[in-house]
Amino acid sequence: MSILSSPFAKKPNSVTQMMLWVVIATLPGLLALLYFFGFGVLFNLVIACSVALITEALILKLRKRPIAPILWDGSAFVTAWLLALALPPLLPWWMTVLGTSFAIVFAKHVYGGLGNNIFNPAMVGYVLLLISFPLEMTTWLPPQELAANPVGFIEAISIIFTGAASDPAIVDSLKQGVDGFTMATPLDHIKTELAQGYRIPEAESAAIVSGLSGVGWQWVNLGFLAGGLVLLFKRIIGWQIPIAVLLGMGLVSLPLFFANSDHYLFPMFHGFAGATMLGAFFIATDPVTASTTPKGRWIFGLGIGVITVLIRTFGGYPDAIAFAVLLMNMTVPMIDYYTKPRVYGHKANKGHGTKKGHDEKTSAIKAKGAN
Amino acid sequence: MERSNFTSEIAIFEIPGGVHPEEHKLQSNQAEIRRLPLADELVINLKGQAGNRSLPVVSVGDKVLKGQMIAECDGVFSAYQHAPTSGEVIAIEKRTIAHPSGLDDLCIVIKPDGEDTWAELSPVENLEDLSGKELSGKELSREKILAQIFEKGIVGLGGASFPSHIKLKQKDNIHTLIINAAECEPYITCDDKLLQEHAEEVLKGAEIISKLYHDIKIIVGIEDNKPKAIEALDSARKSLELDSIKLGIVPTKYPSGGEKQLIQLLTGQEVPHGKLPADLGLVMHNVGTCFAIYQAIALGKPLVERLVTLTGEACQEPGNYWIPFGTPVHHLVTATGSTNPKRLIMGGPMMGYELPNDQVGIVKATNCIIMSADGELGMDKTALPCIRCGKCMDACPASLLPQQLYWHAQADEFDKAEEYDLFDCIECGACAYVCPSHIPLVQYYRYAKSTIRNNRIEKSKAEKARERHEARQERLERVKREKAERHRKAAEARKKAAAEAGKKDAKKAAVQAALARVKAKKEAQKATDDNQDGES
Numbered sequence: 001m002s003i004l005s006s007p008f009a010k011k012p013n014s015v016t017q018m019m020l021w022v023v024i025a026t027l028p029g030l031l032a033l034l035y036f037f038g039f040g041v042l043f044n045l046v047i048a049c050s051v052a053l054i055t056e057a058l059i060l061k062l063r064k065r066p067i068a069p070i071l072w073d074g075s076a077f078v079t080a081w082l083l084a085l086a087l088p089p090l091l092p093w094w095m096t097v098l099g100t101s102f103a104i105v106f107a108k109h110v111y112g113g114l115g116n117n118i119f120n121p122a123m124v125g126y127v128l129l130l131i132s133f134p135l136e137m138t139t140w141l142p143p144q145e146l147a148a149n150p151v152g153f154i155e156a157i158s159i160i161f162t163g164a165a166s167d168p169a170i171v172d173s174l175k176q177g178v179d180g181f182t183m184a185t186p187l188d189h190i191k192t193e194l195a196q197g198y199r200i201p202e203a204e205s206a207a208i209v210s211g212l213s214g215v216g217w218q219w220v221n222l223g224f225l226a227g228g229l230v231l232l233f234k235r236i237i238g239w240q241i242p243i244a245v246l247l248g249m250g251l252v253s254l255p256l257f258f259a260n261s262d263h264y265l266f267p268m269f270h271g272f273a274g275a276t277m278l279g280a281f282f283i284a285t286d287p288v289t290a291s292t293t294p295k296g297r298w299i300f301g302l303g304i305g306v307i308t309v310l311i312r313t314f315g316g317y318p319d320a321i322a323f324a325v326l327l328m329n330m331t332v333p334m335i336d337y338y339t340k341p342r343v344y345g346h347k348a349n350k351g352h353g354t355k356k357g358h359d360e361k362t363s364a365i366k367a368k369g370a371n
Numbered sequence: 372m373e374r375s376n377f378t379s380e381i382a383i384f385e386i387p388g389g390v391h392p393e394e395h396k397l398q399s400n401q402a403e404i405r406r407l408p409l410a411d412e413l414v415i416n417l418k419g420q421a422g423n424r425s426l427p428v429v430s431v432g433d434k435v436l437k438g439q440m441i442a443e444c445d446g447v448f449s450a451y452q453h454a455p456t457s458g459e460v461i462a463i464e465k466r467t468i469a470h471p472s473g474l475d476d477l478c479i480v481i482k483p484d485g486e487d488t489w490a491e492l493s494p495v496e497n498l499e500d501l502s503g504k505e506l507s508g509k510e511l512s513r514e515k516i517l518a519q520i521f522e523k524g525i526v527g528l529g530g531a532s533f534p535s536h537i538k539l540k541q542k543d544n545i546h547t548l549i550i551n552a553a554e555c556e557p558y559i560t561c562d563d564k565l566l567q568e569h570a571e572e573v574l575k576g577a578e579i580i581s582k583l584y585h586d587i588k589i590i591v592g593i594e595d596n597k598p599k600a601i602e603a604l605d606s607a608r609k610s611l612e613l614d615s616i617k618l619g620i621v622p623t624k625y626p627s628g629g630e631k632q633l634i635q636l637l638t639g640q641e642v643p644h645g646k647l648p649a650d651l652g653l654v655m656h657n658v659g660t661c662f663a664i665y666q667a668i669a670l671g672k673p674l675v676e677r678l679v680t681l682t683g684e685a686c687q688e689p690g691n692y693w694i695p696f697g698t699p700v701h702h703l704v705t706a707t708g709s710t711n712p713k714r715l716i717m718g719g720p721m722m723g724y725e726l727p728n729d730q731v732g733i734v735k736a737t738n739c740i741i742m743s744a745d746g747e748l749g750m751d752k753t754a755l756p757c758i759r760c761g762k763c764m765d766a767c768p769a770s771l772l773p774q775q776l777y778w779h780a781q782a783d784e785f786d787k788a789e790e791y792d793l794f795d796c797i798e799c800g801a802c803a804y805v806c807p808s809h810i811p812l813v814q815y816y817r818y819a820k821s822t823i824r825n826n827r828i829e830k831s832k833a834e835k836a837r838e839r840h841e842a843r844q845e846r847l848e849r850v851k852r853e854k855a856e857r858h859r860k861a862a863e864a865r866k867k868a869a870a871e872a873g874k875k876d877a878k879k880a881a882v883q884a885a886l887a888r889v890k891a892k893k894e895a896q897k898a899t900d901d902n903q904d905g906e907s
Binding site: 005006007008009010011012013014015017018066069070073075113114115116238287288290292293294297336340341342343344345346347 | 387392393471557631635641642643644645646714716718720721722723724725741743748749753755756757758759760761762764765768769770771772774775791792795800803804805806807808809811813814
């Protein structure tokens with residue numbers, strides 16, 4: 001029996017328990033995805049999670065690390081889980097495999113495994129797929145109730161495993177709405193319409209755009225919002241980042257909307273469209289890659305919100321949570337360094353703008369990579 | 372746990388961070404204070420305080436009386452030690468001491484004679500029968516009080532064992548005495564219980580301390596989870612007519628009893644980095660210390676025992692006991708009828724340490740012994756990597772970034788750790804308590820601190836060695852230079868002498884040469900003449 005070191009009091013938190021809560025909290029959003037977009041999501045989850053666990057185990061074996069305790073921490077599972085929730089429901093199976101294994105190997109273990117990675121692994125996997133397979137990655141089905149050809153359980157399996165979703169003809173038929181028009185996600189739809197010279201009110205008249213942001217998507221976002229509030233309440237995540245993300249989006253979209261409501265979306269639409277709530281509460285709050293200081297969390301979250309709306313509005317992609325998160329991940333060592341809280345008994349924060357501060361940044365990055 | 376309804380009499384400020392571990396105080400604060408039978412032998416650790424080891428003044432075979440001085444102070448932070456009971460010194464040898472290292476150190480071992488006979492006591496003045504008001508009005512000599520506190524071996528009983536008279540020496544600008552009764556660590560209830568049963572003596576002790584500073588303000592800082600102690604304080608204050616003492620009731624949160632934290636809670640001020648509470652005009656003493664000071668001044672009793680909380684699920688008779696110093700822990704286990712504790716913790720579950728064995732004797736800093744049952748305490752499973760969740764940062768009462776300190780400490784980047792204010796860490800353990808990866812963070816900080824301290828010592832040693840070396844080099848250089856200079860001068864002198872000698876020689880030579888020439892001429896002349904004579 002080895003001698004223990006203080007504190008001896010029973011510890012109230014564990015990584016596994018935190019990861020478990022993250023998964024539980026995604027359930028309302030997941031249910032909405034299942035209801036509106038069919039069973040494809042389920043297969044994505046199963047494929048991604050098994051690939052993640054297998055890849056993690058293999059890499060740990062290669063790195064001669066203990067396998068069981070690290071698999072059991074649940075972090076690889078959560079990475080895969082969040083990635084799968086962000087993927088289009090009928091993505092060919094091998095793309096899910098590619099994205100997940102890339103996330104685990106290159107975004108996580110190349111940096112030294114859990115706790116050492118600079119970039120959010122799920123978002124690295126997502127962006128790899130998005131820029132490699134733009135067609136498949138933007139093939140979102142219309143919500144089941146609007147679809148001309150709703151996809152059933154068996155159909156979903158066959159599309160995912162035969163790769164039919166890469167066939168433009170099949171994709172077209174899947175994307176067809178009851179009214180015969182091809183449908184995309186609300187954000188995609190608006191972007192296309194604007195590009196064709198329509199105004200926002202005209203673009204919003206389509207069947208896919210209704211309510212807060214659109215049939216299906218508003219409920220998915222409400223679901224993730226509800227789960228996110230559970231995480232906040234359970235203190236699994238801090239409140240600064242999600243609030244700051246939403247605030248950041250509002251900061252850019254509100255002035256734009258007031259300046260020209262024909263061209264720019266209402267802030268509420270941004271808040272409930274695309275991956276906003278999943279991003280704000282589940283992705284941006286990844287502890288490893290987010291800023292850890294109280295002020296830093298604000299800056300990090302605001303940055304994600306601002307960049308997301310800027311790319312959605314002026315960039316080439318309909319959604320941008322993944323890009324925004326990765327861009328802000330890069331700034332974290334610097335943010336953390338310049339937002340040190342004032343320590344008890346000290347007058348002010350140290351290291352502002354000194355040369356020493358510069359050295360610190362680089363070494364902070366090194367320190368993160370070192371292990 | 373029950374909270375007191377008593378409203379604080381002074382404004383209470385906020386402290387950042389802090390945690391709320393399970394309190395476990397009801398186990399030990401129900402029973403009245405008791406005594407246990409004396410142990411067969413008392414092992415008095417001579418390194419039982421902050422500074423140097425005390426020096427024994429008794430020898431093996433000596434008979435000692437209770438309260439007789441057995442070891443004297445060695446250096447500034449050391450303290451006198453007194454026999455906790457009457458008996459015979461049976462050994463002065465190395466034994467395992469109460470220290471996280473589990474190392475052996477010199478101890479005086481006393482075999483009690485069972486009589487418990489006191490040596491003659493020498494109070495400064497008999498103050499026992501004085502009412503609070505009389506005490507308050509009484510003139511006492513500052514020097515005498517300080518000398519008595521020193522000679523009676525009184526050290527801070529809150530945990531640091533810092534000699535009290537040193538803390539009390541500074542007198543300028545002190546305006547407030549804070550009595551620390553917060554007792555924020557789970558399980559421990561000895562301060563709570565001491566106040567419940569001896570509040571008057573504690574307040575009288577506080578009054579004596581305040582006399583050292585011309586009757587300064589007295590505040591008692593106490594957590595609201597001690598309703599009975601608060602009541603006892605209030606009624607003691609009334610019966611002693613010491614109404615000027617104010618009660619500061621702080622919310623129960625660990626570590627509100629840390630010196631810096633309690634000051635922040637009660638005054639809203641922070642002790643500036645590198646400064647002492649005295650620089651803010653504050654002096655803080657633990658309730659146990661106040662009690663001990665009262666006993667020393669009014670009754671002449673040296674510090675030979677203290678109140679210790681014996682608790683934990685394996686303890687059969689949990690409660691608070693007057694324990695003579697040196698009582699081995701195994702005696703406490705058996706005397707309370709406890710069986711097979713899984714682990715023995717000295718101190719609380721947040722800052723205490725596990726004892727290497729049960730032979731260790733109680734020291735002045737021992738406020739609690741936890742005899743834990745299987746599964747009672749958190750077992751450290753394998754630590755997982757840090758996920759930078761920042762829970763530690765939210766829990767840190769000093770507003771440090773524990774995750775950054777950990778990064779740098781584990782990478783041996785000590786300069787970086789210092790840049791993140793490692794030395795402002797009070798090692799309260801709140802960070803490690805909330806860490807979901809169960810990383811023993813405090814261990815890393817202790818390791819980094821001790822390495823930095825050692826490096827500093829090494830560095831200053833090396834610096835001194837370098838200075839000595841340079842001084843030597845310089846001396847040798849100088850000697851060489853001086854020698855060379857001397858040689859040069861000598862050579863010059865010689866040259867000069869030689870030159871001068873040469874000059875003289877030349878003159879002489881010239882004269883001689885001239886003489887020689889004249890002589891030769893003369894001889895030549897003579898020869899010619901002779902020849903001429905011969906020819907002629």
